[in-house]
Every structure is written in structure tokens, then in C-alpha cells.
Amino acid sequence: MTNVEICIDDVEGAPLAEACGADRVEVCAALSEGGTTPSIGLVGQILTAVRTLAVTVLIRPRAGDFVYSPPELDVMCADIAAVRALPAPTGVQVGVSVGVLTPDGRIDTGALDRLMTACGTAPVTFHRAFDTLPDLPAALETLVDAGVRRVLTSGGAPTAVQGAGMLRRLVGTAAGRITVMAGGSVRGQNVADLVRITGVPAVHLRAAEPVSSAGTSSATAVSYDDGRRTVTSAGPIRAVIDALAD
Numbered sequence: 001m002t003n004v005e006i007c008i009d010d011v012e013g014a015p016l017a018e019a020c021g022a023d024r025v026e027v028c029a030a031l032s033e034g035g036t037t038p039s040i041g042l043v044g045q046i047l048t049a050v051r052t053l054a055v056t057v058l059i060r061p062r063a064g065d066f067v068y069s070p071p072e073l074d075v076m077c078a079d080i081a082a083v084r085a086l087p088a089p090t091g092v093q094v095g096v097s098v099g100v101l102t103p104d105g106r107i108d109t110g111a112l113d114r115l116m117t118a119c120g121t122a123p124v125t126f127h128r129a130f131d132t133l134p135d136l137p138a139a140l141e142t143l144v145d146a147g148v149r150r151v152l153t154s155g156g157a158p159t160a161v162q163g164a165g166m167l168r169r170l171v172g173t174a175a176g177r178i179t180v181m182a183g184g185s186v187r188g189q190n191v192a193d194l195v196r197i198t199g200v201p202a203v204h205l206r207a208a209e210p211v212s213s214a215g216t217s218s219a220t221a222v223s224y225d226d227g228r229r230t231v232t233s234a235g236p237i238r239a240v241i242d243a244l245a246d
Contacts, residue, residue: 002195002244003202005056005181006237007031009038013232014046014053017207020237024054026097026125026204031230033063035127040082047088054093056125057083059115066101066129073100073111077118084122095122095149099129106133107142116147123149128183131156136166137173144177152204154184160203161190167198188239192246203244207236 005024006017009031017025027043028035035058043057061068061075068076080096088094096119100111107126116124126148133139136156143151155163155170160182170180182194183204191203208230 002191002200003179003181004237004241004244005202005204006232007035007204007206008232010231011042011045011049014055015049016232016234017237018050018053020234021241022053022237024056026056026058028058030063031206034060036060036063037076037079040079040086043083044086047086047092047094050092051089052091054095055088056095056097056123058097058127059083060099060127066099066132067103067108068100068111073114076115080115080118080122084120093123095119095124097125097127097152099127101129101132107139107146109142109146112146112148125149125181126151128152128154131163131184136170140170140173140178140180144174148178150179150181150202152181152183154182155198157184159185160194161185164194164197167194167200171199171201186240187236188243191240192243195244203240205236205240207233207240209233209235 003023006022007026009028014025027038029038030036037059059076059079061072098115100108102108126143130151130153154160155166157163174180179202180200181202181204182200186203186205210228210230213225213227
């Protein structure tokens, strides 16, 4: 059975994903910036709202590149510690998602080792910073050696469908030692073929739709609201799960 992870930035998205049959959520903030570390309050409230759903928390202190200074790594370790200290329902697995690179475009093994130590027994995902690397099969071996549990990847292409050939190669290289999770425009209409062609055991998607803002003010010329926002939607989640069940 293919594992399904939903990327969310809203507290209501977690119980919705669970009700739709997803296996895990990745909790983020600032998805318009590619995702950053969510507030500890958001993660805590999500953990009170789920019963069986696994929860992965993105640890990314800022937008931009994935080359972090020692103080930024301190922040990442502190965020990991804060996440690990939160109470979780029995049976709910809590993990983190990280990605650290060197200035010359390799996995920063020193930084990754430090983060892995901070994570302890919590499962670790290496996120799509992986897709910027020049030799993905070699990078996968680095992640295996580091003890990373799964890697989120499009096979180095703009979308998972376009990277299907590399995804298939990575699944073969992984040989069950690390989970290759396909992400990048995964949808109900393409997920079954993607899984069949590549053999990936897991997929990741953002299931969002725009909604109108709850309220707007025109009292002054200052506004922080363009009249709509995005929320997690059941439709795309169910479409993927239904396609995988056929």
C-alpha cells in the first residue's frame, strides 16, 4: 500500500487529512516561501487534533538557500527539541523534515549529523533540497549512511512525473534501506501511473484550494489581506487515495 503524506500549514488540515485516509502530514509555515518551520503552537494543536495520523514537522529557519550558519543550526536544534518535547497521542509518530547543503552543492554531513543527534529516535525526512544536488544516487547513499528514514524528491525534475526515470532508479538504489517519497505536482490523475512506473512506496502532495477571507476592512488604505487564502482541501486528498486504491 502506498503511503500518502499531505503538506499542510493550517490546524484544520491535519484532522481533515486523517479523515480522508492520509497516512501522515508535513506541517509547515510560509508555503509561499517554499516552507519554513511552523510555530510550536500550531504543531501542539495539531497533535491534540489527531489520533493515528503521523506528523512530520518541517525544520527550516528561513526561506532561501539551505546553507546554514552555526547560529542557524542552533535554532534548528532548538526547534527540534521543542517539537520532541510536545505531548503526542499514543501511537502518533512525530518526526522532522530537514535539508542542509554545503556552499558547493553537497549534503552538509556535519550539519546533518548534528541534526540527527538532536532528533534522537524521531524519524527524519530529507526534503527537496535533495533535488538540487548533481548526483542523486550518490547523495542517497549519504543519507542512508546518516540514518535518514526517507527522502522527499521529484527525481531532480520540476515535477515527479518528469523525474519518473530517476525516481525509479532511486528506488532501486534505496533497496528498502530508505523510503523514496515522490513529490512535485502529484495529483489524482497521475499518481497511479507514477507509482506503477517508479515503484515509489510513498507520495507527498499539497492539497490546497483558495477560500475567501473571513473578513476585510476598508477603514484605511493599509491592508494585509488580498481577499483570499488557501486551506487544505479534501478533494485532492481523496482523489489521490481513491486512485491508489483502484
